[in-house]
Amino acid sequence: MTSPSAPRVRDPRVVAIVAALVLIVVETHAVAQPASRPVNEQDVYEVAAQLRCVVCQNLSVADSPSEMAGQMRAIVRERLAAGQTPAQVRQYFVERYGDWILLAPPRRGFTLLVWLAPLVAVLVGLTIVTLLVRRWTGRRRVAPPAIDAAMSERIRRELERES
Amino acid sequence: MTRAWRWLLPLTAVPVLALLAYGFRLNPRDIPSPLLGRPAAPFVLTAYDGAAMDLAALRGKVVVLNFWASWCYPACYEEAPVLERGWRAYRDRGVVVLGVDIQDKDEAGRKFIGDFGLTFANGPDRTGKVSVDYGVYGVPETFFIDRQGSIRVKHVSALTDQMFRQTVEQLLGEPVPPR
Numbered sequence: 001m002t003s004p005s006a007p008r009v010r011d012p013r014v015v016a017i018v019a020a021l022v023l024i025v026v027e028t029h030a031v032a033q034p035a036s037r038p039v040n041e042q043d044v045y046e047v048a049a050q051l052r053c054v055v056c057q058n059l060s061v062a063d064s065p066s067e068m069a070g071q072m073r074a075i076v077r078e079r080l081a082a083g084q085t086p087a088q089v090r091q092y093f094v095e096r097y098g099d100w101i102l103l104a105p106p107r108r109g110f111t112l113l114v115w116l117a118p119l120v121a122v123l124v125g126l127t128i129v130t131l132l133v134r135r136w137t138g139r140r141r142v143a144p145p146a147i148d149a150a151m152s153e154r155i156r157r158e159l160e161r162e163s
Numbered sequence: 164m165t166r167a168w169r170w171l172l173p174l175t176a177v178p179v180l181a182l183l184a185y186g187f188r189l190n191p192r193d194i195p196s197p198l199l200g201r202p203a204a205p206f207v208l209t210a211y212d213g214a215a216m217d218l219a220a221l222r223g224k225v226v227v228l229n230f231w232a233s234w235c236y237p238a239c240y241e242e243a244p245v246l247e248r249g250w251r252a253y254r255d256r257g258v259v260v261l262g263v264d265i266q267d268k269d270e271a272g273r274k275f276i277g278d279f280g281l282t283f284a285n286g287p288d289r290t291g292k293v294s295v296d297y298g299v300y301g302v303p304e305t306f307f308i309d310r311q312g313s314i315r316v317k318h319v320s321a322l323t324d325q326m327f328r329q330t331v332e333q334l335l336g337e338p339v340p341p342r
Binding site for chain 1: 294298300
């Protein structure tokens with residue numbers, strides 16, 4: 001429109017079409033803008049690292065090169081871009097796959113056992129070791145044979161002679 | 164001390180044995196779906212033949228939603244004829260079969276449909292969103308959706324004729340929801 005030929009395009013139809021096009025472009029941007037905000041890749045990684053790659057063995061969505069994991073990372077990115085918190089995105093997956101999708105089992109209910117069992121095992125082990133140590137050292141706690149005065153006198157004399 | 168030992172060892176063993184007994188009775192492949200009884204997530208896919216596959220438009224019908232892939236051999240190959248037979252037998256009674264091809268190449272997917280002569284709607288899930296919405300972790304997986312739009316049964320591995328018939332008959336036997 002800034003070209004020297006601009007005054008020639010005064011045809012109202014052309015103006016109307018251009019105006020309509022400009023409106024469409026502005027509208028699409030206005031609609032698209034609030035839906036996506038910049039996403040920190042570190043946030044995507046952190047959520048993906050907590051999710052189990054469903055088609056792998058012991059790999060997180062962040063670490064798996066599989067197509068499915070790639071799609072799941074894209075979903076994580078998209079949801080974060082839409083303004084969801086990492087916890088909400090994680091919940092989205094849990095609602096569909098169950099706690100199974102989380103690599104670290106939640107610290108409640110039955111899976112609390114997974115977190116407590118090692119502690120209990122260590123405590124039981126410590127108790128056993130303590131009991132054993134007390135038993136072994138207890139046995140040697142026998143009183144030494146009494147030394148009569150004559151014997152101690154003799155030991156003293158022999159030590160003196162040595163030095 | 165010896166009396167304590169006599170009790171301590173069995174007492175430690177009991178919970179461990181109980182846990183193992185419980186664990187070994189479970190089928191590790193049987194992952195319970197939290198989606199059972201919940202409304203099926205709506206989706207719109209474009210089928211390979213260009214038609215729209217819109218789940219929301221099928222409310223009031225029993226929907227058999229099958230996730231498959233052409234590389235899923237042999238289970239998906241065993242299942243494809245079952246789905247086709249089921250579709251032909253029940254299409255006039257308000258049952259719709261939908262196939263969602265996941266993690267696949269279009270060419271291979273089309274060939275699979277052609278090889279088995281599948282006549283029900285089949286479309287690719289290119290973004291994986293439908294798969295994740297249904298908590299799919301492998302193929303084949305089949306979801307039976309009742310006429311009210313709730314997921315009622317999730318079946319992992321190849322579907323059999325009997326399973327198809329039984330589940331569909333059960334869902335068809337339920338009263339039609341008021342619209």
